[in-house]
Amino acid sequence: MTYDFDLFVIGGGSGGVRAGRVAASQGAKVALAEEYRLGGTCVIRGCVPKKLMVFASEYPGFAEEARAYGWDMQIGDFNWGGFRSKLHAELDRLEGIYGRLLDNSGVTFFDSRAEVVDAHSVRLADGKVISAKHILIATGGTPTVPEFKGSELAITSNEIFQMTRLPKKVLIVGGGYIASEFACILNGLGVEVTQFYRGAQILRGFDEEARGLIATHMQENGIDLRLGVNVTSMERVGEHDILPPEYGTHGPIKVCNTDGADDVYDLVMYATGRAPNITGLGLEDAGVAVERGAIKVDAYSQTSVPSIYAIGDVTNRVNLTPVAIREGMAFVETVFNGNPTPVDHDLIPSAVFTQPEFGTVGLSEEDAADLEPIEVYATSFRPMQTMFADKADKVLMKLIVSKATRKVLGCHIVAPAAGELIQLAGIAVKMGATKEDFDRTVAVHPTMSEELVTMKEPVRST
Incomplete structure (x- = not known):
């Protein structure tokens, strides 16, 4: 049977765009539909604008520290209007990049909502039906508000x-x-x-x-x-x-x-809370199974309909942008390169951009203790940089270690730039580094993170 496209992607977020353009670059005829803006939640309504707001919100603290170091620095009122204009200009720029990536890869873009009709067909908002050998659903998630008065x-x-x-x-x-x-x-x-x-x-x-x-x-x-x-x-x-x-x-x-x-x-x-964005996608009529509000998929992101796949938050596995991208790449490798590739959802580093920042990979102390005997190496201290400002801020460096294998099961950092630190620590944890591997690593002094390789005695064990 002849199809209009080899692949039709529903959803123009990070996962969908990556899968679509990589498949197209390898010779597949690909189309993608997005009803709102290219870039998805991460670029348009999530990670990127949020992180820019994080940067903006940190400057009063920097000014306070600067004064403690001898700088005559004052912070006036925050100009939200000026910031907002630059923020939206940056999001427009990034959306343009996503569009050019699709265009340069030869992906046909439909600025439209799309829904699944059957195993090989999708319908656009104007009623046009398009056929595809494979369909990839990458519609992400959406925030929810519980119902109550007001x-x-x-x-x-x-x-x-x-x-x-x-x-x-x-x-x-x-x-x-x-x-x-x-x-x-x-x-x-x-x-x-x-x-x-x-x-x-x-x-x-x-x-x-x-x-x-x-x-x-x-x-x-x-x-x-x-x-x-x-x-x-x-x-x-x-x-x-x-x-x-x-x-x-x-x-x-x-x-x-x-x-x-x-x-x-x-x-x-x-x-x-957030919920998988499945409303109005035609899943039930197409026979795509849904479990607990999310599209049910196997280890290869394949749904109950063999020609239809789903990646990202719509599957409610690990709801992080880099994971959706990995799932998209694994989908292309599985379907278009003939190399069945499951996605490894184990030991994924992540960061929470609170103040202070939090970076984490692996098991928490509580979860690890439920599984096996562990040792906990941890230290909390005031960082050197804020000492002059006499701030009460403390950082936390923490390793969870298996007694049996000596592997580091979890690493948790609460500190400025913890997200940057956990990316590097995550490599070691993912590789299966032991506590002794950490100990053999020479410390970089003076830094906060040197504590990760200088903690010699556990603070507690179970």
């Missing part, structure tokens, strides 16, 4: 980058990395920030000692972090222009919560 007044991380001006007082609901990162960002930009989390501690699932240290620093930096608290209802009590008119009116908002301390906020942002 929940429609909340914004999510999708809208936060569209603010026309900064709010004076904001509530962030959630305890994961997105909520905690934006609490730190807005606090650094001078916004009065309250964060609600219904659990006992933020950053659930991460190493307990690390997340406790981060929470302490967030509170010391001025964030009103309230644990064990949740919103019960919200009510708009006025109007403002923090968001453009097309996003509706979102405040000021009176928030009632479980601790009884009701208050009014200019804006309420929910970051309580």
